[in-house]
Amino acid sequence: MNTLLNSYFVKTHRLEISITIIAIVLFLIYFLGAPHVFTRFPIYRAFMQSMPFFGIIAISATFVVTLGEIDLSFPSIVGITSLTFGLVLTATDGNFFIAFALASALGMFAGLINGLLVTKIGIPSIVATIGTLYFWRGLVNVVSQGSGVAIVDVADGTWHHTLFVEKLFGLIPAQFIWFIALTALMQWVYRYHKFGNHIHFVGDNKDSSQMMGINVDNIKIIAFVQLGFFSSLAGIFTMYEMLYFWPTQGSGLMLTTLAAVFVGGTSVFGGKGTIFGTFIGVLIIGSLESGIVALGLSGFYVQFINGIMITSAVTIYAIIQRKKT
């Protein structure tokens, strides 16, 4: 047992192991407390259907958090890009390519503005992105005038609808497969691409990074731009799932998404994080509401238990971190 605990893998993956254990315990509680729900497939299908919407943003936000920065504007970027996607798709009579290109370009543009405000103007990211959070949501309201956009006529039954949200073999929602694939890709980028490597260095120590020849501003800007892109992608997934745009689309995503990142073990101080952890964080945060209700507790407990989960997870990480130093 001792050799196992001291092995290199365990030493270097403490965070990932802790979060996985927390998730296993949580699912055991679900399983034992509500076997009639958790021994049957529909609950898992529901999870697979709903988790990817905030999950892909959480994966992408892990890069920004590892930089020691934060982005609070992504819920509104989801809103504005969903609206753009809906309007363009209807206006072009279902031209996916134009709608996708414009929506994702707008998402990246919104990320670019965040990045420039933080690096070139020097506004702390928490402040800058509160500003853009209101700006983009405000623009959604102005453009939509509070009305929704239905895309059912131009999207339902199309190949792109199938590609984004159709169920594979009638069982597994396509968005979940996309979510897994994007998580794997981003995990690879995070750990083994030059960009991911630089994200860790800049988040760890900005001045040392600069002296080692890393272009700190560019890395930060790219991180915000990719989060803008993934936010637009989440918006497009939601549009296909709902076939409808409503002006508050995305606004509920902020806390669940960031909670998944922090519960996943990525340090708010920067320099250290884990995409795998965020993935497990998504499974935990995304399952809490249904899990709690299935256990027979009322919906009023959801936030309360969410609070306990988040606080205990970050407390465990803080203790692990303190032991290391």
Added chain:
Amino acid sequence: MAEELLQLKNIYKNFGNVKVLKDVNIKINKGEVVALIGDNGAGKSTLIKVITGVHRPTTGQVSFKGEEVVIKSVAQSRKMGIEAVYQERALCDQQELWRNIFAGREITNAFGFLNVKKQRKEAEKILRDYIGFTSKAITVDSTIMGLSGGEKQGVAFGRSLYFDSDLIVLDEPTMGLSIQETEKVLNFVKGLKKENKSAIFIDHNIIHVYGAADRFIILDRGEVVGEFNKDEISREELVQKMIQLHESGKIKVEA
């Protein structure tokens, strides 16, 4: 006649209204170790940051290997053959050695993905052959956090040697080190000369500086106020000059 490696002409550097460097003229020859001395705030660190591309001079010319250059970034200065070992040591605490050693110049494939195997292998070589770490406690997977001050400095030196640069800039390399570790650093500086490499060496300790350098340049409030070859001045006289500067704000430069 000695071959010139680096020349700075009329360098000025302002941060807003503050003039940090004023008309600095410096020449460094091949195989020469030059010490920059001066009080805190004399402009030593800013000057070397200009040389290594962290800061761009407000005005002035820089020539390297006989050609006029504009050093726009650290990456460019490294490519030219200028390597820095900083006071802050330019290492990131939470990252592993194999990542730190290659930070900013990773070995990658065409798509920008790291060649982890090669990077680890080279880092291993640097640890054993260039730095001389023999302890099994330090591996390429160790993070910087767990290293002593001397070990960190060792990593920074090893990195500069591995990349085979012509000019190594050392910003207070002995600060916070034990006597034994300091000795190693000074030997390293002496070793550079044997390989015909040049160095700029900043240190507060005149005893360290005197033993390691060939020439001394004294900076005060952004200006060069004195320059001496080692054969022109004894250690005691150099100390005397510094005390004089400290007390009167001026150095008597003899013709």
